[in-house]
Amino acid sequence: MSTPTSAESLIRLMDMAETLPSAVALRTRSYELLELDAGARVVDAGCGTGRAVVELAERGARAVGVDAAEEMVAAARKRWPVHDFRLGDVYxxxxxxxxxxxxxxxxxxxxxxxxxxxxREARRVLAPGGRIVLIGQDWDTFVIDSDDPRLTRVIVHARADLVPDPRVARRYRNLLLDAGFEQADVEVHTAVFTDETMLPMLTGLAEAARAAGAITGEQHAAWTAEQRERARNGRLFLALPLFVAIARRPC
Incomplete structure (x- = not known):
């Protein structure tokens, strides 16, 4: 049996995450906020394997998916061959x-x-009056129940520091205003997990913090053991606030 590539592993993880009820509800909300007329053209930037493009098309839009990763575009084209997927850069x-x-x-x-x-590039491709919707998490606002809250804070912040722009979601509204958009607003949708579904994410946070030298191997082992025990006993608690920003290109 061949070993899965990093791209294949990421696609499997995305497939799992995209089918969670909270993720389905959030995507649906994002489509509503776009306020598209039938037949309107829309771009999903960073489309991944293309699920949102298909769902937007099912709602009557002419959707285009753009992604910088060749593996993602190839997977999208294989899964949804009748839809429009393009290799491209968000810049x-x-x-x-x-x-x-x-x-x-x-x-x-x-x-x-x-x-x-x-x-700025999003503003360029949008027609006057067009709407932009951004979705994302603030990597410093993972809410995790633990017997060691101080260590948990270290783990969360250490993992956040490995992300190119971990706190960009809290800046969505101001960034949109700076880019010349108007009527900018923000919604917060919090996903709560209390079973083992998100245990791999939690253990991944700790492993990243250990690899970065922010925690010791002993701290990593103790924290992950606690989270696994919580998952087994139905006592895990993870809350992820997801920020949705909406704005309009001036006419």
């Missing part, structure tokens, strides 16, 4: 000026080193 989208009525980016900006540049 240089393969779209003309004012070509789309809607722009959506779900958990994308935190991996960028220049979010303002990406939003």
């Amino acid at each position: 240089r989208l393969p779209l003309g000026d004012g070509e789309v009525a809607g722009y959506r980016a779900d958990k994308v900006l935190h991996v960028l080193t220049d979010a303002p540049r990406a939003l």
